[in-house]
Amino acid sequence: MSNDMSRRSFLKKGTAVAAGLAVAPGIIMAGETPKDNKKKKKVTPPEKLKILGVGIGGRGAADLREMETEDIIGLCDVDWKYADHIFKRYPNAKKYNDYRVMFDEMLDQADAVMIATADHTHAIIAAQAIAAGKHVYCEKPLTLTVYEARLLTKLAAKHKVATQMGNQGSSGAGTRQAIEWLWNGEIGEVTRVDCFTDRPIWPQGLEKPTEVQPIPSTLNWDAFIGPAPMRDYNEIYHPWNFRGWWDFGTGAMGDMACHIMHVPFKGLKLGYPIKAQASSTPVLTDCCPSAEMIKLTFPARENLPKLALPEVEVRWYDGGFKPERPEGIPEGVNLNTDGGCSIFYGTKDIMVVGCYGNKPYLLSGRKPEVPHVLREVTVSHQQDWIRACKECMVDPDNFTRSNSDFCEAGPFVEMVDLGVAAVRLQDLNQILDWDGQKMQFTNIPAEAKIRFQIHDGFTIKDGHPTFAKTYTEPVNAREFAASLIKKQYREGYVLPDMPE
Numbered sequence: 001m002s003n004d005m006s007r008r009s010f011l012k013k014g015t016a017v018a019a020g021l022a023v024a025p026g027i028i029m030a031g032e033t034p035k036d037n038k039k040k041k042k043v044t045p046p047e048k049l050k051i052l053g054v055g056i057g058g059r060g061a062a063d064l065r066e067m068e069t070e071d072i073i074g075l076c077d078v079d080w081k082y083a084d085h086i087f088k089r090y091p092n093a094k095k096y097n098d099y100r101v102m103f104d105e106m107l108d109q110a111d112a113v114m115i116a117t118a119d120h121t122h123a124i125i126a127a128q129a130i131a132a133g134k135h136v137y138c139e140k141p142l143t144l145t146v147y148e149a150r151l152l153t154k155l156a157a158k159h160k161v162a163t164q165m166g167n168q169g170s171s172g173a174g175t176r177q178a179i180e181w182l183w184n185g186e187i188g189e190v191t192r193v194d195c196f197t198d199r200p201i202w203p204q205g206l207e208k209p210t211e212v213q214p215i216p217s218t219l220n221w222d223a224f225i226g227p228a229p230m231r232d233y234n235e236i237y238h239p240w241n242f243r244g245w246w247d248f249g250t251g252a253m254g255d256m257a258c259h260i261m262h263v264p265f266k267g268l269k270l271g272y273p274i275k276a277q278a279s280s281t282p283v284l285t286d287c288c289p290s291a292e293m294i295k296l297t298f299p300a301r302e303n304l305p306k307l308a309l310p311e312v313e314v315r316w317y318d319g320g321f322k323p324e325r326p327e328g329i330p331e332g333v334n335l336n337t338d339g340g341c342s343i344f345y346g347t348k349d350i351m352v353v354g355c356y357g358n359k360p361y362l363l364s365g366r367k368p369e370v371p372h373v374l375r376e377v378t379v380s381h382q383q384d385w386i387r388a389c390k391e392c393m394v395d396p397d398n399f400t401r402s403n404s405d406f407c408e409a410g411p412f413v414e415m416v417d418l419g420v421a422a423v424r425l426q427d428l429n430q431i432l433d434w435d436g437q438k439m440q441f442t443n444i445p446a447e448a449k450i451r452f453q454i455h456d457g458f459t460i461k462d463g464h465p466t467f468a469k470t471y472t473e474p475v476n477a478r479e480f481a482a483s484l485i486k487k488q489y490r491e492g493y494v495l496p497d498m499p500e
């Protein structure tokens with residue numbers, strides 16, 4: 001196999017597919033049937049889907065295990081040592097270390113793609129798979145940026161594929177119960193939600209390493225970097241710790257809000273925020289801060305039959321910060337359920353929901369019996385996506401979407417990515433106004449500048465504490481903000497165009 005030839009031909013194909021995306025329908029919102037601008041062929045689904053897996057050494061291994069009812073035909077991981085045990089588990093799958101080569105050789109044969117790579121490569125891999133008409137399961141957070149999330153939402157709608165983000169709690173019984181309580185008006189109108197996680201449990205708040213380490217022979221570092229700017233290898237980035245570095249992850253919020261904020265997002269039909277502000281431990285050039293607080297404000301939304309949806313403030317805390325304890329919660333009760341929680345302040349009651357939507361309870365102690373209005377998922381989150389893929393093949397215009405289909409997960413992750421961007425813009429010392437439709441901050445002054453800490457520089461000199469912080473040169477804040485919303489990709493990585 002000639003890798004160079006394969007890569008070139010895949011990239012050429014990717015561009016051609018992208019060019020075909022000029023005419024497209026709008027976003028499908030959860031529960032809606034896609035507008036049929038172009039009929040997609042109905043096919044009889046195969047008994048077993050043919051699945052490609054990308055990023056298999058960590059969470060991807062667990063996702064694949066839940067997909068073993070199907071045929072795993074190809075696997076790609078940049079680190080053949082870390083992923084060795086998973087390659088061995090699927091000896092019939094062809095083995096790759098660059099997804100572009102695998103797509104070039106095998107995407108045509110596949111029905112679906114599972115993605116559990118480092119976060120910064122989710123969008124490019126998912127977008128290219130969807131543009132080729134493949135169903136996609138992608139781990140959380142779906143993307144690093146608002147633009148990428150919007151793109152995946154629109155591409156999935158245009159190509160009429162079944163999609164699922166890996167926030168498995170969205171298929172869980174707790175999520176269903178909490179949302180049904182909310183929609184039945186059990187806690188009344190909600191104007192405040194506080195959320196927190198006990199993460200990060202990986203390093204954050206670090207200065208960029210200066211040591212250049214040799215790249216292990218089993219690691220395709222260039223493919224790990226993917227669309228991000230190239231940087232020297234250091235073991236601090238991979239495996240697992242990528243989540244704490246801006247080029248590769250979104251810190252504790254991006255990592256965990258996709259689990260913890262899902263009930264607030266869906267249950268209160270949040271949509272786009274209109275304001276964001278954040279504070280944290282020092283904002284560094286490369287590594288996410290050790291602890292963050294973020295406030296997002298959402299305007300009033302259309303009321304539900306039994307629940308009015310007035311303006312609501314949603315706060316996020318991580319890195320050891322926690323929201324204040326709600327009045328009435330017994331002393332000694334730990335609010336941390338399975339990694340965090342969200343606290344809904346209603347006019348009639350307060351509801352606490354654990355991470356992944358687990359174990360919701362009302363502070364009054366009531367256990368409401370309410371009508372079931374949400375579909376019960378009786379299989380795993382991954383298996384429910386497989387069901388959706390097969391149903392989508394039979395009727396792409398009318399199938400039951402899985403619970404974190406990109407029509408919902410895309411807008412949800414836009415909210416999460418926006419909160420993360422606000423952390424990096426806090427040096428502006430202002431409440432940021434956000435225009436969700438246009439994907440723009442609207443009140444950053446044209447001449448405003450922003451800078452980041454490079455080095456702490458604290459030493460004891462001759463017995464005296466000495467402070468010598470160094471900062472980057474100030475950059476234009478509007479331009480920097482725009483780069484957080486839509487990232488520049490490294491050469492060789494091209495996203496399909498945004499459908500209309």
Ligand SMILES: NC(=O)c1ccc[n+]([C@@H]2O[C@H](COP(=O)([O-])OP(=O)(O)OC[C@H]3O[C@@H](n4cnc5c(N)ncnc54)[C@H](O)[C@@H]3O)[C@@H](O)[C@H]2O)c1
Nearest residue numbers: 055057058059077078079116117118121139140166239240
């Ligand atoms: N849903 C959940 O509960 C859950 C739990 C853990 C992780 N995750 C998500 O799963 C993803 C992976 O996290 P992890 O903890 O497994 O990290 P990890 O580093 O342990 O595993 C990632 C795997 O992907 C490989 N990889 C990285 N970039 C790649 C690329 N461009 N192409 C091919 N392979 C690549 C790595 O070598 C590794 O084997 C993240 O997005 C994370 O947020 C979800």
